[in-house]
Amino acid sequence: MRCPECGHQESKVLDSRPTEDGAVIRRRRECLRCEARFTTYEKIEVRPLVVVKKDGRREAFAGEKVLRGLMVACEKRPVPTEQLERMAGEVERDLRARDLREVPSREIGEAVMARLRTIDQVAYVRFASVYRQFQDIERFREELERLLEHGRSDPPAG
16 A cells, blocks of 8 residues: 555555444554555445446446435335335345346336335335336326235235
8 A cells, every 4th residue: 555645655554443334444554664644445346237227328326326216205204214225225235146237227126116015105106106107197096006906915914
């Protein structure tokens, strides 16, 4: 690691600690030439995941977009932000675990809807109406009927 003071390439590690989420290691170092102290951060390099949009465009996967969509769907609903962050993280982890280079946006939307359906049906319908681009009230009604039918087949909770 190059010293930011003198440019020397050798240093010793004085202290190493993981960050709160455990995704990054923080290291305090000391230059072996000038004894300047500095901090470095080490994290795992993840292979980029590319989202293939409906129109064929490609863009880098952004977990914050998934979270933002969840937050909009759950606005004024009794769903804690921590639960939404956990869901967005699960979606990303599941996608990356499949070791794909590209993923259709449709699969991301379906993964989000599957999770929303189990935690808040109103948020699910909100998300589905935007994601599936309902053009009329009939499509909205069909989705509600599907949701109600799915709910009838689930065993009662508790």
